[in-house]
Amino acid sequence: MAALAWSEVGDPTGFAGLGAIYLVRAEQPKQQTTAATSLPALAWLPQVMERLGVLRHLKPGWDGYSARAIRDDVTSFVLGLLQSILKPSAPVPDLVPLASGGIQLCWYRNGIELDLFVERPNAVVAVFEDIQAGTDAVERAFETDYRELARWIDRAG
Amino acid sequence: MSRPPHLADFTNPPVVEVVLSIQFEPISGLISTDLGDVRTLYREAFPRVEEHEPLTPAFEVFGTRPALPEIRFEALSPQHLLPRLWFVAEDGSQLIQFQRDRLIHNWRKPRETNQAYPRYENIKPRFLDEIALLQQFMDRAGHGALQINQVEITYINHIQPPDLADAPSSAPEVVFNFWQAISMPRIEDVAFTIRSVIEDEGKKVGRVSVQCKPVITMADGRQVMRLELTARGKPRDSSRMAAGAFLDLGRDAIVTTFKAITTPKMHEIWGLKTPGSKG
Numbered sequence: 001m002a003a004l005a006w007s008e009v010g011d012p013t014g015f016a017g018l019g020a021i022y023l024v025r026a027e028q029p030k031q032q033t034t035a036a037t038s039l040p041a042l043a044w045l046p047q048v049m050e051r052l053g054v055l056r057h058l059k060p061g062w063d064g065y066s067a068r069a070i071r072d073d074v075t076s077f078v079l080g081l082l083q084s085i086l087k088p089s090a091p092v093p094d095l096v097p098l099a100s101g102g103i104q105l106c107w108y109r110n111g112i113e114l115d116l117f118v119e120r121p122n123a124v125v126a127v128f129e130d131i132q133a134g135t136d137a138v139e140r141a142f143e144t145d146y147r148e149l150a151r152w153i154d155r156a157g
Numbered sequence: 158m159s160r161p162p163h164l165a166d167f168t169n170p171p172v173v174e175v176v177l178s179i180q181f182e183p184i185s186g187l188i189s190t191d192l193g194d195v196r197t198l199y200r201e202a203f204p205r206v207e208e209h210e211p212l213t214p215a216f217e218v219f220g221t222r223p224a225l226p227e228i229r230f231e232a233l234s235p236q237h238l239l240p241r242l243w244f245v246a247e248d249g250s251q252l253i254q255f256q257r258d259r260l261i262h263n264w265r266k267p268r269e270t271n272q273a274y275p276r277y278e279n280i281k282p283r284f285l286d287e288i289a290l291l292q293q294f295m296d297r298a299g300h301g302a303l304q305i306n307q308v309e310i311t312y313i314n315h316i317q318p319p320d321l322a323d324a325p326s327s328a329p330e331v332v333f334n335f336w337q338a339i340s341m342p343r344i345e346d347v348a349f350t351i352r353s354v355i356e357d358e359g360k361k362v363g364r365v366s367v368q369c370k371p372v373i374t375m376a377d378g379r380q381v382m383r384l385e386l387t388a389r390g391k392p393r394d395s396s397r398m399a400a401g402a403f404l405d406l407g408r409d410a411i412v413t414t415f416k417a418i419t420t421p422k423m424h425e426i427w428g429l430k431t432p433g434s435k436g
Binding site for chain 1: 213217223224229361362390391
């Protein structure tokens, strides 16, 4: 371990909140704080991050027509949402860009078809269908409470 | 506006910075040449301008577990880059931050003077006025209505028990009442995070995040405990008034949490007023 050290973090002008000030104790050396050691093993995370990274770089007109660039607030929201509803070993969703700048997430597994349409943060429309059970598709809008969605995804896992 | 009577009130709170923030749908059609017009809105009271990297969006969502703050994108994607502007007051005690999806008002305790904390009741109306100015600009420029999707309030405190000036973090039981049940010799310093849910009429709407870590202040090199309390969440609707209501809710949660986790001894040092007192 490195000797105790102090380093300056953030803006030197003095405002701390949302753009910071202070001399704070140095972080642990990088090799001791990698995701592998400090975060739970989220099996789905590397593929999701890679795919979101690709979507974040789509330029306007990426569909050959007038599609918008994928919104940064949507990619950030989707990343937080998945952490909040996916178990560490959950199946990886397909992430599909929408011409509106949103993202569609799809799980088609185990006789379950689940599509999430995220046009903007905190506005998720989910379409769930249990093909094996032969029940009608259910469509539901979610704003902040996604526990029901987590249960649907569990059924696809 | 007046202070709710149920909230703890301290004569000399350890607060060194307060931040009020709204996040909204990115202003469509905003380009760099528009930023001069935004600067004009606040130039009189905030004449100094600086340019900084934009903040990434942040949302509170509620599934089966909270998201980990460590997992996030560190920067915006290239096609969305417009700078975050700082408009700083002449005396350096207040700041407005603007980027295409945020408006933020910071108050900080000036280093050189012993200026008292101006209190939430004075800062919040100013911030609401600043939001109204931004809305007026958007109306004039044809950008439509502000669609506020998250509201955030942060209090940053520097805590230094007077009898532990050299190593305030070494005796957390003096400051934090939950630590009094922990028997652990020779503590050198302490850092922790607590997160809890904010409910509004039985519905989960936000979270309070408490973060404590040891820091050395740039102003005078003192070692202090830095206790940051942030409340963030979704307002009832996208309007300015709903944002104001969430600020009140978040401030209430922060003050209640602050009093709940700190000890009566520190309350006495900070001058906790008893109900009905005028101190």
